[in-house]
Amino acid sequence: MDLIHTFLNLVAPPITLFSLAHFLSPYNRFKSFLSLFHSIFIEDVSFKVVLITGASSGIGEHLAYEYARKGACLALVARREKSLREVAYVAQELGSPDVLVILADVQNPNDCSRIIQETISHFGRLDHLVNNAGIGLISLFEEATDVTNLRTIMDTNFWGSVYTSYYAVPYLRESRGKMVAVASSALPLPRMSVYNASKAAMMIFFETLRVELGSNVHVLIAIPGFVESEMSKCKVQLPDGRMDVDQDLRDVELSIVPVVTASECAKSIVRSACRGDKYLIEPQWFSSFMTWKAFAPDIVEWCYRVFYLSGPDEPAIEAPSKTLLDLSNPTT
Secondary structure, three states, X not given: OHHXXXXXXXXXXXXXXXXXXXXXXXHHHHHHHHHHHHHHOOOOOOOOEEEEEOOOOHHHHHHHHHHHHOOOEEEEEEOOHHHHHHHHHHXXXXXXXXXXXXXXXXXXXXXXXXXXXXXXXXXXXXXEEEEXXXXXXXXXXXXXXXXXXXXXXXXHHHHHHHHHHHHHHHHHHHHOOEEEEEOOOOOOOOOOHHHHHHHHHHHHHHHHHHHHHOOOOEEEEEEEOOEOOOOOOOEEEOOOOOEEEOHHHHHHHHOOOOOXXXXXXXXXXXXXXXHOOOXXXXXXXXXXXXXXXXXXXXXXXXXXXXXXXXXXXXXXXXXXXXXXXXXXXXXX
16 A cells, blocks of 8 residues: 555656646636636526525625615525614615515524525525625634634534525525535634634535535635625624724734725625636635645745734734834824
8 A cells, every 4th residue: 555655646746737737728718618608698586585694794785785686585694683674675775576584693503494494484495595694703823711712703604604504405406596605715814713714614615515416506605805894894703702893903914905895795796606606706816815825835824924923922013014004004
């Protein structure tokens, strides 16, 4: 067995490089043709049923508005009733024929089952499931006062998507529907270790699910960069488990990187879902970071360490990322 591994260690890398050199060009041409085809024959979602989790704000809110403009019936899920009902009202004004409001917490598997059952009871079908619910954590791992509080991030971002998808799959199979996972680039950005892990888990889960479901249910994995949302404003879970807003941390983490509006991100996601894309990176230029991560991970890690971390025993606001932002905005 060791001899076989030694042989494969020697021959696999050059064979892979040779294969890619000859395969990528025709593959990219084929992908371009498919993209053009899907752009022409885009799905009409009018009167179809779309379920969106985390719909009370941010990307989820604007996904509701975008689907509403296209005439879809909506099942909107979140924990905050007042905000959710306001989103539902606007969605109806924008053209949704029917909007169902469901108060639920996707951390709870019983709630996730109820979400699907209430949707089916009300509409009789399910065509698109958008797994968007998520919360963030901005804190160095060692600063956590109780490591068990970090479970909330994984329970919401990852397990919430798993639970909801599990109960939705039979109905999506029946309608040959679509599943959207709002993930993340999952780059090794400091102070976001558990959040990044939850989104990386989402990506590999839905990639595997795509293989298992085949052509019966289409799966789109959306990978937003920095998007205007409560998280980009640093409304996040603190190390002690409380939710709060920290503008200084927001400046440290986002620095001078331009932020995409939630509206534009939602438009891109809905367009990609209706086209039948498998992946969406929004904004597109953000894919350059992922390319660097794939081919030169050491450089990416070094850059993040130098740019986003302050010196020993110094506060986060002393990080070069914050200094650069302050220099670019001298009047603030």
